[in-house]
Amino acid sequence: MRTILTAMAAAMLMGAAAEAAPSTYADEVRIRRDEWGVPHIRAKSDAAAAYGLAWAQAEDDFATIQEAVFQSRGRLAELKGPAGIENDYLVHLQDVWGTVRRRYARDLAPATRKVMEAYAASLNAYAAKHPDKVLPGLLPITGQDLAAATTFRGPSFYGLDDVFRRTLRPQAQKLALAEPKLETGSNGVAVAPSRSADGATRLLVNSHQPFTGPLAWYEAVIQTDEGWHVAGGFFPGGPFMLHGHNAHLGWASTVNNPDLADVFQLTVNPANREEYRLDGAWKRFESHWVEIKVKRADGGFDVMRKEIARSAHGPVVRNDRGVFAIRYAGMGEIRQNEQYFAMNKARNLSEWKAAMAMGVLPSINYVYGDAKGNVGYVHNGRYPVRKEGVDWSGVVPGDRSDLIWNAQLPFAKIPQVWNPKSGWVFNANNTPFQATSEADDLKPGAFSKTLGLQTNMTNRAWRALETYGADTSITAEEFEAYKYDLTFSSRSDLAKALTLLGAFNAKDDPDLAAAQALLKDWDRRTHRDSRAAPLAVLTVLKLLQTPARPPVAVLKETMAELRTHFGRIDPTWGEVNRIRRGKVDLPVDGGPDIFRAIYGRPDPDGRLRGLAGDTFIMFVTWDRAGAMSSTSIHQFGSATLDEASPHFADQTPLFAAMKTKPVRFTEEQLKGHIVRDYRPGE
Template identity: 40%
Template sequence: MTSWLGRIGFALLILVLAAFIALATWEPFWAKRDGVALSDETYTAEIIRDEFGVPHIYGERDRDVAYGVAIAHAEDDFSTLQDVIAMARGRYGAIAGQDGAAIDYVYHLLDARGTAESEYPKLPADTQALFEAYATGLNDYAAQHPGELKLGNLFPVEGKDVAAGFALRQPFFFGLNGVIEPLVTGGDLRREFGPDIPGFPREGSSDTALQPAEDAAEDAEKESLAYSPFGRDGAHNGSNAFAVTPERSGGPTTLISNSHQPLRGGVAWYEFSVESEEGWHFTGANFPGSPFPFLGHNRTLGWTNTVNMPDMVDVYELELDESGTRYRFADEWRDLETRTVTLPVRFGPVVLPIRREIHRSVHGPVIKNDKGAFAFRYGGIGNLGQLDAYYRLNKATNLEEWEAVLSRMDIPSTNFIYADAEGNIAYVYNAAIPDRPEGANWRGVLDGSDPALLTDGPVEYEELPRYVNPASGWLYNANNTPFTAAGEGSDLAPEDFAPELGVELKQTNRSRMAWKLLSEAGQLDRAALERVKYDTGYMRAGYIADLWDGLEALDLSERPDLAPARDLLIEWDFTADNIGPADSLALLIIREFMSCRYQNKGCPTVLEELEKAVTHLDTHFGRLDVPMSELLRLRQGDVDLPLDGGSDTLRASTLWHVHDDGRLALRHGDSFIQWVEWMPGERVTSRSIQPFGAATTRPRSPHYTDQMQLFVEKRLKPVHFWREDVLANAQTRKTVTNRR
């Protein structure tokens, strides 16, 4: 008997071991592809790195440069590039577990690969050539560095894979995860576009007095973030942009790019310069997975972006038949497209295959929940024209050419702030908003059976808010309504634009401060603009006013222990400058109220946030008036530096990691800053800075932390745009090629 039991136990052990091996190894074999369309071209690029490790990439053709961009970026951050490629292939769950699988679900739900398959071949040949060269660069680096690979058979990739990544990520810049999450969970859609301009309230706005959060608000936020390719830091927590004419600056046309992004990860800025003999000469920054910069400048013009939040998504309730496989559209029943996909989900050393059904109707993706079946359609759905549009913007030479590209409406969203060597400045509220007929409640849930509610394409470019050379001589955006952008007498009026556009009317504290400071300034020279850009002040208006009114009204008769903190906050000077004794308390208490207003989610109570702030400071510092410079830090490797600024100040320290010592390590806020100047009759010059350095995931690199001290001191480094400057400051120089 003992012998038989031993044999059975041994057999079970073998089965368990076999199952473990299968679960640990199936995913790379399952993901292996045949027939990947690899380029047979030869590419050669020169990569010169300056004193800060920023790569300057040269090539005979644009596609040679794109090959070099992939190599240079992989040298600095191949880890993040692999994450982005895994997302673009629906395999991120095999790296990041359940959070990654949620993104893979969205990849299939939006049919990102299908969009790439259908639309990529329609792109101009030179744009496709750019993406094929970029994919080749990634493949070559992967082949030469097998020890860095996270997943088997992730490479080789082709241009369509890179394109699929664009199709996946772009809709989340205008908040698509805020629609997907409640549809998946069966929660309520928050689709308000709240007011903050006196006299222009909107029914159902969330911008009212502070209200208690729903019990599930925190869980809902985590769930929502899980469906975003940008992770916890999101893509729309703030940015600033400024443009000033020579008349107002007293000298140069000035463009200030100050995008607030995560400091690490798939939407962290990567700085580089490109130049080819075909006329592509640009310096700026991109996100991992792109062969070209998304913002920056060339010889004659430049632009920067801030996230805008128009109503870009329409939601439809479908009427299904008894089988649940057909839906009514007009007078007919149509088959609901359904397919089953496999999501790889890593749990420790094994990867489980999870099967999910994906549905689609004529409207777009469909999600079923306990309340029914809901389809959604969004601006830019099925369009990959942005891959060509950004490339053409890089090579535009004047305002007319630049606007001609934007007017194609191929870039689904984001504000554009522009300046050029001719002294022009412009602001375009760029958004491929669905062209909606009048009469329907487009912010509600629409009747999916009514063909009249099925939009087809965006509105005309001329319908969007737009400024060119306003009388004030300046323009700005800080993720606010486009109706405050140029000062009194130059701002556009909301009533001049159709309500079906769904243009946001919200303000941010950054916007209020920028509008005030720019309006009050005389000459906007470099020193004046530096004071604006690095301002740490708050206005007692909007949610800040509501919060402080709430503090003053608090009844602390049952919580006298919180009175000292409340009194300290009431006496605060409303500047997050590392000077006032209440700066740390204010930093801790403001962030959640900024977030809930900006993202249209339930707000916490003033009492609970005050209690959390007090508990944190007491626990970790033993005092309430701890200097903010001791609380808020910029940390990377062994470098640990003090910071200023707060959530929603122009000097932005928006989100942070709470470390074991109670310090807050910045993870989102001021990131890539670029300051561009065109002096009349002179060549363009620019300066820039990153929070860490060029090699953010390479601890052994000298450029892992070498910009941090400059960043905290509010100093910028030179951008070596012109080749003679690059050569004069070159630290390394090499040629890369795929010639074997």
């Protein structure tokens, strides 16, 4: 029997034959690099621009693009060994490639496919010119690969992968869920003319992502004669801007976490494990076997066989507690690129809302601003229309077909706030019921409990209310200063945990008493010069992650670690908190769940190496007359992989100093700043 992997390979080869891009694409596009190495793609057609963008991205980070392709093909274990098995299993379990093969030609508009296929053709051309950089089994890359990437990756942003993990390994997940931790995520803020000191509209684009890898931001500017003109953040291997701006409008993205997936417990026929009960009758699972190729440490490969089963609900997993099916938002959907393309090209609020009304993107908050002074917040999601009166928060009975939802809530009915009287909106991965000033906030009673809307607040959300929300006349300087806020709110989890560290009697231990005094006097700011921040932040992080441990024991452990690496319990935060990139090693302000977000992991020398958090940041302004300007910064530079490039870490000093550079959006702004001008292949 032919395996699914064999079918997938055949489909990709067939797709490649149909996706041959005209050789004229390279002649229709120019790549202009500015002094920061940022590619400005100028082309006649949208497809030619995608061809140029792919070439520029491949020049800067072809290895990550290749990894992203293998990941969405369900072949990551060929590169990563056993660490890639779970990824590959989930690709098959979610039927990513079956969905792509069935729907690619049918569901995607010809113009969208043309852009995706031109992008893929450019990657193939780059690979042909640089065969020494190509991983075995990569080629050809097709437009279907791009569709598979968004099909697989999209639902992971609302935590679908965690739903599968909890179902596959309930005991391991039970332990993990018992360990609370500081929130991670992103920031987005939009301020209307009524709240700006100068009558401008301002937008903060501030997603928090890993510093490297397939989900690390790549900055580019695209302009075509067909009306595609955007600046912002792209993912490796993707042709469409995911957040940023065009001349008329822009948006920021933050991760949200509504309840968009359900786990159904199935009753399996004791006489035939291939059947499950539905509406009083036995129904047969759809099932087949797949092969996952796994790289060994010696360079060879093993082949693992896995059964893939589906019920009427969706993918099926078995664990020691039974058999479960998972139904989730985004299942069977491949049009995410279609919606992003429409958002990229929207010229006004009506067109942007029309793009959003496609209802394709599985989740993600959007904070919006435009040249007309409109601001808005959308707690986006493909919300299932579930049966009322049922507890959807846990495992749902799987023997009733009336619980298998199919419809989704229309865009007009999902949580959103537009042009509030307060003149501002925000999100920092918090509840949609606190998105602006209190009088304008959404009310929980207006939405069905079946939506599972989140109710949490992060430190960043509290600080948004305490900075942007407390200032009714925000200047340009204040708008940026609030973004780089370094404080933990008194209402934050960290502040609450600090009270535990001051609750025990340390009079008989001079060292503990000194530590306690240091923490008591801390202003809760993560400034690089702070001598209390290292002890406070590191101790509280451990305390939140292992709440069963006595606070005094955690504090002593942190004190010992600081003495080992720094010779004292109060080094400056800048000595501890670092951004390291090649030969660049700099102190950074901020920290976990701070508006200036930095998430680090200890290096052998005890310093925290920043690995995620603030990455690509953009400030966008439309002045009183509607004229647009923007600035941006990347934590490293445009050459996200090439250590020999001058742009490997050239933006890092600016990033560490919490400063930005101009975005050269128009031809006039770019004039005089072009360092290199070439066509793909030159």
